[in-house]
Amino acid sequence: MSNMDDGLNITAVGKGFGPVQVLRDVSLSVPRGAFHTLLGPSGSGKTTLLKIVAGFTPADSGAVTLAGRAITDMPPEHRNIGVVFQHYALFPHMSVTENIGFGLKMRGVAKAERAARVEEVLRLVRMTGFGHRKPAALSGGQQQRVALARALVIKPQLLLLDEPLSALDRKVRQEVREELKRIQAETGVTTVMVTHDQEEALFLADRVLVLEGGALRQQGAPADIYGNPADEFVAGFLGAINLLKVKAEGQMLRLGSQSFAPPADVIGALACASKGAVLHLAVRPEQLLVEPGEAGTGQLGGRLIATEFGGPVVTLRIDVEGQAVSVLSLSPDVLAAGPWEVGMPVRLMVRGGSLLA
Amino acid sequence: MRKSRLRDAEALSPFMIGMLALSLAILFVPLVIIILLSFNTSPYGTFPFQGTLKWYAALFTDSGLLGPTWLSVELSFLVAVSAAVFGTMAAVWLDRRASKIAGTMFRAALLSAITVPWLILGLAMLLVMNAIGLGRSLFAIYLGLLATVLPYVVFIVSARLNALDRDLDFAARSLGASPIVSFLRVSAPLILPSILSGTLIAFMVSFNNFLIQYFLAPFGVQTLPLKIYTLIRVGYLPDLNALATLIVGITCLLIAILHRLGLRNAGLPGGAAL
Numbered sequence: 013m014s015n016m017d018d019g020l021n022i023t024a025v026g027k028g029f030g031p032v033q034v035l036r037d038v039s040l041s042v043p044r045g046a047f048h049t050l051l052g053p054s055g056s057g058k059t060t061l062l063k064i065v066a067g068f069t070p071a072d073s074g075a076v077t078l079a080g081r082a083i084t085d086m087p088p089e090h091r092n093i094g095v096v097f098q099h100y101a102l103f104p105h106m107s108v109t110e111n112i113g114f115g116l117k118m119r120g121v122a123k124a125e126r127a128a129r130v131e132e133v134l135r136l137v138r139m140t141g142f143g144h145r146k147p148a149a150l151s152g153g154q155q156q157r158v159a160l161a162r163a164l165v166i167k168p169q170l171l172l173l174d175e176p177l178s179a180l181d182r183k184v185r186q187e188v189r190e191e192l193k194r195i196q197a198e199t200g201v202t203t204v205m206v207t208h209d210q211e212e213a214l215f216l217a218d219r220v221l222v223l224e225g226g227a228l229r230q231q232g233a234p235a236d237i238y239g240n241p242a243d244e245f246v247a248g249f250l251g252a253i254n255l256l257k258v259k260a261e262g263q264m265l266r267l268g269s270q271s272f273a274p275p276a277d278v279i280g281a282l283a284c285a286s287k288g289a290v291l292h293l294a295v296r297p298e299q300l301l302v303e304p305g306e307a308g309t310g311q312l313g314g315r316l317i318a319t320e321f322g323g324p325v326v327t328l329r330i331d332v333e334g335q336a337v338s339v340l341s342l343s344p345d346v347l348a349a350g351p352w353e354v355g356m357p358v359r360l361m362v363r364g365g366s367l368l369a
Numbered sequence: 370m371r372k373s374r375l376r377d378a379e380a381l382s383p384f385m386i387g388m389l390a391l392s393l394a395i396l397f398v399p400l401v402i403i404i405l406l407s408f409n410t411s412p413y414g415t416f417p418f419q420g421t422l423k424w425y426a427a428l429f430t431d432s433g434l435l436g437p438t439w440l441s442v443e444l445s446f447l448v449a450v451s452a453a454v455f456g457t458m459a460a461v462w463l464d465r466r467a468s469k470i471a472g473t474m475f476r477a478a479l480l481s482a483i484t485v486p487w488l489i490l491g492l493a494m495l496l497v498m499n500a501i502g503l504g505r506s507l508f509a510i511y512l513g514l515l516a517t518v519l520p521y522v523v524f525i526v527s528a529r530l531n532a533l534d535r536d537l538d539f540a541a542r543s544l545g546a547s548p549i550v551s552f553l554r555v556s557a558p559l560i561l562p563s564i565l566s567g568t569l570i571a572f573m574v575s576f577n578n579f580l581i582q583y584f585l586a587p588f589g590v591q592t593l594p595l596k597i598y599t600l601i602r603v604g605y606l607p608d609l610n611a612l613a614t615l616i617v618g619i620t621c622l623l624i625a626i627l628h629r630l631g632l633r634n635a636g637l638p639g640g641a642a643l
């Protein structure tokens with residue numbers, strides 16, 4: 013619990029622009045040293061929330077504390093929060109060294125120490141030797157590293173990153189992403205990163221917060237959020253998912269005219285559902301197993317619509333009583349089970365999933 | 370760059386090229402003639418051409434043109450510097466304004482100051498100056514010219530500020546800079562070229578502005594445009610051609626400087642100053 017007071021606490025923050033309510037009653041805690049990602053679609057209020065924490069925008073209601081200090085009304089220059097912007101926001105008229113040294117200069121750090129600390133943080137982000145360059149003479153990935161160095165060198169109590177990787181191409185993004193994870197672990201700085209890339213969120217964070225329409229939908233460990241989405245929105249937002257419309261029928265589930273055995277994951281939840289209730293069974297494509305042939309008892313039968321080869325994996329599209337289902341399997345497994353022909357009957361085994369009301 | 374411009378020229382019809390040549394000729398032929406005449410011995414613009422520098426000598430010894438020229442330069446310098454200060458302040462306010470309506474109204478007011486003919490502006494200013502007791506005076510000219518050139522600075526600096534990434538200021542603030550320090554260390558250096566461009570344009574517009582000066586100058590005070598106006602009515606010597614040649618030269622220099630500033634700006638993210 014004392015751990016909580018050390019980090020960032022946001023309590024019931026609300027914000028509107030004119031008639032539009034952008035954030036509704038958002039509360040969250042980031043313990044000291046944790047790496048949380050804030051995930052949500054465009055316009056869900058992620059940047060607005062970061063700006064409130066950084067002090068660039070005032071909140072309409074609610075409170076923010078950092079390391080036990082109330083910072084709700086504190087100007088940004090007193091908060092000691094490092095911010096990395098989506099488009100880097102490096103000062104174009106200053107060299108890399110001057111950019112990184114800016115925060116230290118503002119804190120009155122003497123020239124010699126400043127130089128040493130800039131050098132040290134340049135080494136941390138693997139940019140030694142680039143100090144004299146102007147930002148315009150750096151690649152996107154290099155600029156992002158400098159932006160990170162500039163935010164880290166002031167030894168902030170909190171590091172905020174607003175889609176820091178979105179302006180980079182895919183290969184560089186993966187590279188910088190891994191760097192980011194390493195640097196966060198090395199420095200131990202409490203970090204909140206905004207992204208709308210679910211893969212990035214799951215990879216980097218020890219906790220993912222899903223924001224939609226200005227409200228927090230779910231928060232939890234990556235595997236938890238992925239495996240047990242709280243609702244249809246979260247389920248659909250984090251990767252591909254099949255939402256099967258089913259009816260509770262005692263121990264079994266009914267899909268159209270077929271009755272099949274539920275996966276072990278949902279037996280508990282199914283016991284609580286009233287008989288005949290219409291539910292959604294959320295199943296990830298990789299939680300399904302498919303074989304050629306007619307369905308046996310307790311299995312789901314369908315027809316193969318298409319196979320899509322994707323290198324190491326194959327996606328099979330299957331029609332089950334009018335509902336489209338995709339199944340993801342490793343290529344060798346699919347090839348071994350073949351031959352596959354469009355229109356042929358197939359049977360499905362549901363190996364996992366979760367029930368949504 | 371040069372190649373694509375050539376291709377554009379080729380795409381123009383002969384008619385367009387003719388019109389272009391004609392307008393350029395109307396603009397430059399008189400200038401060339403004045404420059405030639407300033408080196409010609411005959412005071413009546415007659416040929417044969419005989420080279421001389423005597424009009425330049427006359428200009429700097431006994432022409433009576435230097436006094437008005439210096440008055441114009443000093444006045445315009447003062448006006449341009451004031452416009453730079455107030456114009457930049459106004460542009461910064463426009464950029465950070467809390468009220469959108471106030472900003473829009475201010476912009477509209479500035480725009481009308483550019484679009485209203487100077488003839489009407491000058492007349493209106495004279496009425497106001499008389500009403501507030503300033504009348505025709507040097508200070509009235511100063512105020513009048515300042516009001517006339519201010520919009521140019523505001524619009525040029527605003528355009529640049531507008532193109533500046535707001536996050537630059539946020540970044541500086543999060544690193545510990547107060548709003549003023551952030552402005553001085555981050556925004557100001559980045560908008561400086563546009564401030565200088567605006568100041569130069571303000572200087573030129575102020576220097577050239579006959580109408581405002583005509584309406585507001587006290588009797589006996591002659592700025593260069595007023596002096597030239599008087600001389601043209603009574604007949605003048607080629608020392609005026611010599612002065613005109615010098616002014617053309619200096620203007621070309623200023624434009625070259627402007628161009629350099631524009632280029633420097635274009636190298637920064639957010640685009641050019643003009």
Ligand SMILES: Nc1ncnc2c1ncn2[C@@H]1O[C@H](COP(=O)(O)OP(=O)(O)OP(=O)(O)O)[C@@H](O)[C@H]1O
Pocket residue numbers: 029034052053054055056057058059060061208
């Ligand atoms: N200054 C502002 N004035 C008016 N509306 C704003 C302002 N800033 C943001 N909004 C609105 O608030 C909502 C949330 O914006 P925000 O920038 O926080 O979204 P986001 O989650 O960061 O989206 P993205 O992923 O596209 O960056 C949007 O609908 C946006 O239009």
Ligand SMILES: [Mg+2]
Pocket residue numbers: 058059060174
């Ligand atoms: Mg955003």
